[in-house]
Amino acid sequence: MKLRIDHKSHVPLHLQAEELLRNLIRDPQFADGKFLPNEVDLAKELAISRTTLRQALNKLVYEGLLIRKKGIGTKVAEASVSSKSKNWLSFSQEMQARGIPIKNFELHVTWVYPDEAVANFFDITTQKKVLKLERLRGRPEGPFVYFVSFFHPRVGLTGEEDFKRPLYEILEKDYRVVANLSKEEISAKAAGKFIAGKLEIEPGSPILFRKRFVYDQGERPIEYNLGYYKADSFVYTIESRRE
Amino acid sequence: MKLRIDHKSHVPLHLQAEELLRNLIRDPQFADGKFLPNEVDLAKELAISRTTLRQALNKLVYEGLLIRKKGIGTKVAEASVSSKSKNWLSFSQEMQARGIPIKNFELHVTWVYPDEAVANFFDITTQKKVLKLERLRGRPEGPFVYFVSFFHPRVGLTGEEDFKRPLYEILEKDYRVVANLSKEEISAKAAGKFIAGKLEIEPGSPILFRKRFVYDQGERPIEYNLGYYKADSFVYTIESRRE
DNA sequence: ATCAAATATATGTACATACATATAAACATA
DNA sequence: TATGTTTATATGTATGTACATATATTTGAT
Numbered sequence: 001m002k003l004r005i006d007h008k009s010h011v012p013l014h015l016q017a018e019e020l021l022r023n024l025i026r027d028p029q030f031a032d033g034k035f036l037p038n039e040v041d042l043a044k045e046l047a048i049s050r051t052t053l054r055q056a057l058n059k060l061v062y063e064g065l066l067i068r069k070k071g072i073g074t075k076v077a078e079a080s081v082s083s084k085s086k087n088w089l090s091f092s093q094e095m096q097a098r099g100i101p102i103k104n105f106e107l108h109v110t111w112v113y114p115d116e117a118v119a120n121f122f123d124i125t126t127q128k129k130v131l132k133l134e135r136l137r138g139r140p141e142g143p144f145v146y147f148v149s150f151f152h153p154r155v156g157l158t159g160e161e162d163f164k165r166p167l168y169e170i171l172e173k174d175y176r177v178v179a180n181l182s183k184e185e186i187s188a189k190a191a192g193k194f195i196a197g198k199l200e201i202e203p204g205s206p207i208l209f210r211k212r213f214v215y216d217q218g219e220r221p222i223e224y225n226l227g228y229y230k231a232d233s234f235v236y237t238i239e240s241r242r243e
Numbered sequence: 244m245k246l247r248i249d250h251k252s253h254v255p256l257h258l259q260a261e262e263l264l265r266n267l268i269r270d271p272q273f274a275d276g277k278f279l280p281n282e283v284d285l286a287k288e289l290a291i292s293r294t295t296l297r298q299a300l301n302k303l304v305y306e307g308l309l310i311r312k313k314g315i316g317t318k319v320a321e322a323s324v325s326s327k328s329k330n331w332l333s334f335s336q337e338m339q340a341r342g343i344p345i346k347n348f349e350l351h352v353t354w355v356y357p358d359e360a361v362a363n364f365f366d367i368t369t370q371k372k373v374l375k376l377e378r379l380r381g382r383p384e385g386p387f388v389y390f391v392s393f394f395h396p397r398v399g400l401t402g403e404e405d406f407k408r409p410l411y412e413i414l415e416k417d418y419r420v421v422a423n424l425s426k427e428e429i430s431a432k433a434a435g436k437f438i439a440g441k442l443e444i445e446p447g448s449p450i451l452f453r454k455r456f457v458y459d460q461g462e463r464p465i466e467y468n469l470g471y472y473k474a475d476s477f478v479y480t481i482e483s484r485r486e
Numbered sequence: 487a488t489c490a491a492a493t494a495t496a497t498g499t500a501c502a503t504a505c506a507t508a509t510a511a512a513c514a515t516a
Numbered sequence: 517t518a519t520g521t522t523t524a525t526a527t528g529t530a531t532g533t534a535c536a537t538a539t540a541t542t543t544g545a546t
Contacts, residue, residue, distance in 0.1 A: 012500090038526055038527080050502095054528095068528090071509040074527080187451060188474040205433070206450070206474070231430065236427075255528080293532090294530070313498060315497080316497080
């Protein structure tokens with residue numbers, strides 16, 4: 001295998017090393033608990049210092065992807081078949097899994113200048129337009145969620161896509177962008193006028209507010225998603241196990 | 244404050260530094276957004292190298308307890324309850340780790356006949372009394388959550404326990420009951436009269452409603468927990484990774 | 487007074503180096 | 517053969533040093 005680090009790149013060496021290690025981990029060659037090359041040799045091969053390599057290794061150890069043992073070596077941690085993968089259903093899949101038929105009430109595609117929060121998350125300026133996708137969705141009887149999504153320009157969406165298709169299918173199949181990490185924040189709020197109008201409720205009524213930050217394999221931001229759910233129409237479920 | 248590291252100890256310096264930092268984080272002096280001493284000075288004060296100090300800092304940053312910003316400084320991360328299934332921290336532990344002092348405003352212990360939902364979850368009849376624990380908790384300035392817990396009779400709680408201690412400590416140390424699996428449901432609601440009164444908000448105001456089903460190692464039910472969180476005082480964060 | 491440039495401050499990146507220590511394998515001894 | 521002992525190996529700990537870079541403040545020119 002060819003392992004390379006670009007010393008001329010402006011990407012920090014330890015980040016390049018980290019990315020490289022993530023790929024090593026995915027390599028079937030090291031899948032079943034086989035040991036990675038030792039730190040000293042690997043550092044030499046990559047032409048970086050052992051300290052820098054360890055910086056990358058530490059991160060993966062903290063994430064639980066690697067296991068190190070003094071005097072022995074470093075190996076890939078066993079893949080935990082946790083219920084996390086369950087969390088990886090898209091909205092349509094999720095609803096389908098619950099047996100709820102989905103109706104799309106509204107669909108808006110626009111190019112906008114991002115606000116501070118979005119630009120900051122994407123690490124771009126507020127001068128660069130991004131694709132904004134707004135959708136009002138719910139059951140046949142009425143809408144119960146209003147979604148607002150922003151996509152990183154890197155993704156390459158044109159706005160001409162058929163957004164009635166599942167979003168993640170579009171991203172994965174057409175643009176080879178795979179969501180890998182998601183950070184969410186869930187809180188309760190009072191509905192503002194705009195959202196209340198869309199969800200057909202009184203302003204001030206409680207809603208569930210869900211903010212999602214979606215990253216690809218390289219932990220680069222790809223989607224910023226806001227969800228406004230009508231109360232009592234939506235329950236967020238989580239299953240966690242101590243290990 | 245006197246900060247000390249024992250160079251003669253056989254405990255590695257970076258571990259001592261880590262422990263020391265965890266205490267700093269809990270110190271009200273640095274609670275919620277105040278900057279820690281800068282790395283160079285702190286290292287000097289502790290008589291360890293900056294590299295060693297950063298080893299400790301990194302760990303806490305990875306755990307999300309500290310936030311560093313280049314050119315600015317390092318501060319204690321803001322409070323939020325996270326469900327990193329890895330950590331599995333209880334409410335008090337989580338708050339303690341973030342240096343938020345918890346105040347218990349009310350504590351009620353009663354024996355009651357369970358309602359349908361509780362009896363069903365515990366797989367007992369509604370004729371068998373169970374221990375009910377109600378707690379109003381929050382920051383010193385005011386309460387922000389009202390908890391209602393029911394415990395399976397099998398656990399063996401008498402109601403005479405000191406519930407100011409962390410709940411999971413009582414269960415694990417005194418009753419050898421270890422929570423292992425938790426299923427949660429999170430939704431938004433309008434506060435009823437009762438809850439509104441407790442949380443000191445208007446009836447009808449939005450609250451976050453969190454239902455937890457807790458099981459032991461044998462997947463037997465041990466606790467049924469309801470949490471009513473004041474909106475805007477509480478954000479539930481989740482991080483999930485596809486594997 | 488305003489805006490641009492320099493500066494102070496704190497974290498970020500990277501290297502070379504040295505020695506400590508846990509583990510397993512090779513070796514030597516009774 | 518069984519059992520200590522050494523040795524090879526790989527990670528763990530720790531330091532000192534140097535320069536880069538993001539942010540806020542101060543300074544200076546217009």
